[in-house]
Amino acid sequence: THTTTDTWQGGLTADLSKILLTEAQIHQRVAELGRTLASEYADKDPLMVGILSGSLLFMADLVRHMNIPLSIDFMAVSSYGDRTTSSGEVRILKDLSNAATGRHIVLVEDIVDSGLTLDYLCDVLRTRHPASLEICTLLDKHEARKRPLQVRHVGFPCPNEFVVGYGLDYAGHYRNLPYIGVLKPAIYTT
Ligand code: 5GP
Numbered sequence: 001t002h003t004t005t006d007t008w009q010g011g012l013t014a015d016l017s018k019i020l021l022t023e024a025q026i027h028q029r030v031a032e033l034g035r036t037l038a039s040e041y042a043d044k045d046p047l048m049v050g051i052l053s054g055s056l057l058f059m060a061d062l063v064r065h066m067n068i069p070l071s072i073d074f075m076a077v078s079s080y081g082d083r084t085t086s087s088g089e090v091r092i093l094k095d096l097s098n099a100a101t102g103r104h105i106v107l108v109e110d111i112v113d114s115g116l117t118l119d120y121l122c123d124v125l126r127t128r129h130p131a132s133l134e135i136c137t138l139l140d141k142h143e144a145r146k147r148p149l150q151v152r153h154v155g156f157p158c159p160n161e162f163v164v165g166y167g168l169d170y171a172g173h174y175r176n177l178p179y180i181g182v183l184k185p186a187i188y189t190t
Pocket residue numbers: 054080086109110111112113114115116117118141161162163164168169170
């Protein structure tokens with residue numbers, strides 16, 4: 001159901017200045033994306049690669065709408081820590097468990113901001129000669145892009161503000177919010 005918003009009033013929600021995407025909006029769009037990917041990759045046995053930890057909820061919901069053979073894998077990269085802007089410095093903390101060679105890879109990301117992380121990861125993965133490599137992101141903060149990046153599937157455009165929820169964190173928190181909102185700047189500027 002999509003009625004949990006009420007039970008989430010107060011608590012974490014009090015730290016948001018506004019709700020950007022409701023649970024119902026997210027659910028509907030993710031289902032759409034899943035069905036689109038399922039038809040595009042019907043005969044390709046894609047390797048769905050989530051970038052930890054932000055893509056966790058998105059991946060879990062997305063693949064539920066892909067009724068085709070596929071595999072799921074994850075990579076972890078160095079993150080911003082407690083900061084809210086990109087350092088541009090990327091380190092692989094956990095690599096794929098599957099071989100990438102010859103596979104149709106779909107990188108599943110929570111949000112593309114500067115594009116530095118995915119630009120780097122795509123370079124790394126291309127050296128392994130996948131059959132194809134595409135990006136599917138839930139949110140696209142297009143204004144913040146510092147590298148041109150081909151993003152094939154976008155859930156929603158995102159304003160250039162710091163957002164949390166549905167996998168997206170600030171200092172490790174808020175990932176469990178079932179919807180996405182803008183974090184009050186007072187939370188991270190003190
Ligand atoms: P990029 O390398 O494209 O600048 O961003 C990479 C990562 O930074 C994203 O996958 C995400 O984890 C984090 N990030 C970027 N913008 C936001 C935001 O508005 N909120 C949160 N919680 N994380 C963000």
